Amino acid sequence: GAVVSQHPSRVICKSGTSVKIECRSLDFQATTMFWYRQFPKQSLMLMATSNEGSKATYEQGVEKDKFLINHASLTLSTLTVTSAHPEDSSFYICSAGGVLETQYFGPGTRLLVL
Amino acid sequence: DAKTTQPPSMDCAEGRAANLPCNHSTISGNEYVYWYRQIHSQGPQYIIHGLKNNETNEMASLIITEDRKSSTLILPHATLRDTAVYYCIVRVRTGTASKLTFGTGTRLQVTL
Numbered sequence: 001g002a003v004v005s006q007h008p009s010r011v012i013c014k015s016g017t018s019v020k021i022e023c024r025s026l027d028f029q030a031t032t033m034f035w036y037r038q039f040p041k042q043s044l045m046l047m048a049t050s051n052e053g054s055k056a057t058y059e060q061g062v063e064k065d066k067f068l069i070n071h072a073s074l075t076l077s078t079l080t081v082t083s084a085h086p087e088d089s090s091f092y093i094c095s096a097g098g099v100l101e102t103q104y105f106g107p108g109t110r111l112l113v114l
Numbered sequence: 115d116a117k118t119t120q121p122p123s124m125d126c127a128e129g130r131a132a133n134l135p136c137n138h139s140t141i142s143g144n145e146y147v148y149w150y151r152q153i154h155s156q157g158p159q160y161i162i163h164g165l166k167n168n169e170t171n172e173m174a175s176l177i178i179t180e181d182r183k184s185s186t187l188i189l190p191h192a193t194l195r196d197t198a199v200y201y202c203i204v205r206v207r208t209g210t211a212s213k214l215t216f217g218t219g220t221r222l223q224v225t226l
Contacts, residue, residue, distance in 0.1 A: 044216040101208075101210060102148075105158045105159065
C-alpha cells in the first residue's frame with residue numbers, strides 16, 4: 001500500500017506556542033489530504049480537507065484561524081496549531097488520497113500542551 | 115454517507131478466524147463498504163473495500179450480503195498483532211478521495 005509519513009511523531013510544547021505538523025505522501029501524489037483529531041478512547045474526527053493549491057475546507061466547529069493548513073505540493077501538507085492550549089492536546093492524524101481514491105493514513109502525531 | 119452499526123467488542127483465539135460484522139441497512143446503490151483498522155496509538159490502516167461482490171486480499175476477506183444491508187470482515191487466521199479497533203465505513207466513490215466518517219468500530223482482542 002501507499003506510504004504516508006508524519007513528523008514529528010510526538011511533540012510537547014508550552015501553552016501559547018505554535019506547533020507545525022508535516023504530512024507527506026512518500027510514493028504517490030496526493031491531490032487531497034485530510035486532517036483528523038482523536039482524543040483518548042474516542043474515534044477519529046475529521047478537522048479539515050485540503051486540496052493541493054487551494055484553501056482547506058474546515059468541518060463545523062473547527063477554527064480555521066487556529067488550525068492553519070497548507071497544502072502547497074502534491075506530496076506535502078502541514079497543520080499548524082497556533083497559540084496551543086492544553087485542550088488542544090490530542091492525537092493528530094493525516095491521510096492522503098489521490099487517483100487511487102482509497103485514503104492512506106499517517107502514523108499520527110501526539111501533541112501535549114503544558 | 116450511510117450509517118453503520120458494529121458490535122463494540124469481540125474476542126478471538128489466536129489462529130482462529132475472526133468474523134467482524136457490520137450492519138449498513140440504509141446503504142445506497144452507489145456506496146462502497148470500506149474496512150480500516152487502528153492498532154493502538156497508530157494511524158488507521160486500510161484493509162479492504164467492496165461494492166457487492168465478495169472480495170479477498172492478502173489481509174482479509176469481505177463478504178457482502180446479497181441485499182447489501184450487511185457485511186462481514188474475515189481475518190482467516192487471527193494473530194495477536196491483529197488486536198485493534200476495526201472500522202466499517204460506507205461511502206460513495208467519486209473518483210477522488212473524499213472524507214471518511216468513523217464510527218466507534220469494533221475492538222477486537224486476539225488472545226492466546
